[in-house]
Amino acid sequence: MSKSSAESKLRAKAEKIISEKTDLIKDLTLEESQSLLHELEVHQLELEMQNEELRETQHRLEESRDQYTDLFDFAPIGYIVLNERAEIKNINLTGCDLLGIERSFVIGKPLSAYISKGQSRNLFLNLRKAFETGLLPSFEIEMKHKSKGNFMALLQGVITKDQKNKTAVCRVSLSDITELKKAEALQISHESLQKEKEKIQQYLNLAPVVFLLIDTEYKVQMINKKGCELLGYKRQEIIGKHWFGNFINFENHDKVSLIDQSRHKIKGSLIPYFESYIKCGNNESRLMSWTNVALLDNHKQHIGTLIAGEDVTERKKLELRKQKYTEELEQLVEERTKELKEALAKEKNINEMKSAFVSMASHEFRTPLTSILSSTFLIKRYNDMKEYAKERRHIERIKSSVHQLTSVLEDFLSIDKLERGIVAIKKETFDLNEFIAEIIEDFEWMLTENQKIKHVPKGSAEVFLDKKILRNILLNLVSNAIKYSETDVKIRSFVNKKVLKIVVEDKGLGIPEKEHKDLFKKFFRAKNVAHIQGIGLGLSIVKHYVRLLGGTIMFSSKMGEGSTFELVLPLQP
Structure with a gap:
């Protein structure tokens, strides 16, 4: 009913009442009529003032109603009013959005119509308990959106009285926790992965070789205990550092040569095997043998490289020593072969040496014997001539020649005994x-x-x-x-x-x-x-x-x- 229609009816009702009381005011005097008119004017003014206050109050009530309507409809979570049969008595716009249905199609419908199959029992048990205790505890339930599919919802509420019919209703808050659940699942997965990573790290720390993980920018993401000990740094000093820029010595390689340039290989992956020196914290260089495995995601995209390294410094030294020993052995064999050839050559000349020895010995014996013989002859002659003074010199010559013969004989005997080891x-x-x-x-x-x-x-x-x-x-x-x-x-x-x-x-x-x-x-x-x-x-x-x-x-x-x-x-x- 419009405002003007209501006022017309009210005026008609008032005129009827006045017409019924006209006889009461016929006998009034002028003074009484004026007094009555004054009273009527005052009363009319009071009524107008009261009407104004009522209009202002009504305006404020309408504003409050609009504010509460906004709060109810545009709240960030859904609100639903349910009776004991779980029928929807009221629902805000957020709740409608969560269900994907307009309010007019939801009012009076059971909430179970919007719950996934097999979840209704959970709703009714919790709702029954709520009407008994006055409080609906928080619980999760899978609900259905008309077009977007199922989502996880968190429900909680309280039991209150309906202002119109004074019946008990349950005022329920409805929140979409699908993303929260995903985040929780992701957190659980992350924690599980973290534990798995720590477990793997423990196993890697026991390994006698270096293990490390580098990303696509060649920065170290993980390294085992052996790697830290070999490099001479703490783990936190290595993680995040560029592997090639900080720890690889490029005397025999450059970074480009270590990248696999094959047409069919993953972009950015390293060649499967190479050797290089590493720069340790104590300024020592160690020769390492590296084996590289590219890590790929589900889309076959390169996400990192797992590297295993073995310290081959001592092994290389041993190989070099072995090679050197082999070369020396070959040289020794060559020298021995040469010696054998020389020995054969000497054996061929042994007869010549014997001849030379006999000739030398004959000469060494002949000279002193000749000297002895000549001195003996002269001594006899000097003795016959009684020139005894001249005999002494020849006697000394004889002694010298005998000593010379003795010396030669001793030398021959000595060298023979020495060579025979006796x-x-x-x-x-x-x-x-x-x-x-x-x-x-x-x-x-x-x-x-x-x-x-x-x-x-x-x-x-x-x-x-x-x-x-x-x-x-x-x-x-x-x-x-x-x-x-x-x-x-x-x-x-x-x-x-x-x-x-x-x-x-x-x-x-x-x-x-x-x-x-x-x-x-x-x-x-x-x-x-x-x-x-x-x-x-x-x-x-x-x-x-x-x-x-x-x-x-x-x-x-x-x-x-x-x-x-x-x-x-x-x-x-």
């Missing part, structure tokens, strides 16, 4: 200074007028050695020094608890430098002493004797300045 060592303690003095005395007959043998001792005089072998060594060295020098010969000796050191020095002819390497060989004689008697066995015998005593012998020599031989022998019992 020389026994018999050590004893003796005074070295007295021993060298006896040797000097034995050589007095051999010295010229300008020659002397000087001994300079140092250290202890007592030694523990094979006296006979040491004598043979010194006899050879000193006789050579006297033979090839026209000046004094010096013998220097030094003794301590561990070694005996003897140096024999002369100022004679010297030895040509080109012939130094052959000096200790049998039958070798330097070209510059070919005119001096000798068979070339002395130094070879010395070398054998020194080796037998576990010592060493060295020499230095310059042409025209002389030679120095240094003998070092151990004195340990």
Whole structure:
């Protein structure tokens, strides 16, 4: 009914009442009529004021109603009013949107019509309990949207009285928690993955090789304990760093060469296998062997690379040593083959050497024997002539020739025994200074007028050695020094608890430098002493004797300045 129609009816009703009371005011005086008119005017004014207040109150009520209607209809969650039979008495616009149906089609319908199959029992049990207790606890239920399909909803509410018919109703809030459920599921999945990652990390930490995971930008996302220990950094110092820029040494590679350029390979993936050096925190470089596996998502897109690395530094060193040993072995075989060839060549020349030996021995024996024979003849002649003074010189020649023959025979016997290994060592303690003095005395007959043998001792005089072998060594060295020098010969000796050191020095002819390497060989004689008697066995015998005593012998020599031989022998019992 419109406002003007209501006012017309109200006026008609008022006029009827006034017409019924007209007789009451016919007998009123003018004064009473004026007083009554005044009262009517005041009353009319009061009514107008009351009407104005009523209109303002009605306006405020309409505004409040509109505000509550907005709050109800446009709330961010759905509101539904249900009776005990779960019929929808009222629903806001948000609730309609959740169900995908207009309000006019929802009012009076059971809420179960909008619940997924098999979920109605859950609704009725909770609703029955709510009307008993006055509170609908929170519970989840799967509901249906008219066009978008099912969604998960959270329902909770309270029991109140309906203002119109005073019956109990349940005011329910309805929230779409589908995304929340997805987030919760994602969170659970994330936590599960995190636990799985930690579990995998534990297994990887036990691995004896390096494992790491890099993303498509080659940044480290995961690395095991072995990798951290090898690189010398903590895990947090490695995670997020560019793998190639910070930890790979590109001496033999560049980054481009490590990317698989094959037409059929995944873009950005690494070659399956390569070796490189890594830069460790202690400035050490380690050679690593890397195996790479590309990781792909469900769409076959490259999402990262799993890398396994083995430290092959020591293995490579071992391989190099093995290779070097093989090369050395091959070289040794080659040298031995060469030695065998040389031995065969020497064997072919052995008859020539024997002939040379016989010729040399014959010469060495013939000269002193001839000297003895001639001196004996002259001594007999001088004796017949009673020129006894001249006999002495020839007697000395005979003694010298005999000594020379004895020396040659001893050299032959010594070299034979040494080569057959039948020389026994018999050590004893003796005074070295007295021993060298006896040797000097034995050589007095051999010295010229300008020659002397000087001994300079140092250290202890007592030694523990094979006296006979040491004598043979010194006899050879000193006789050579006297033979090839026209000046004094010096013998220097030094003794301590561990070694005996003897140096024999002369100022004679010297030895040509080109012939130094052959000096200790049998039958070798330097070209510059070919005119001096000798068979070339002395130094070879010395070398054998020194080796037998576990010592060493060295020499230095310059042409025209002389030679120095240094003998070092151990004195340990």
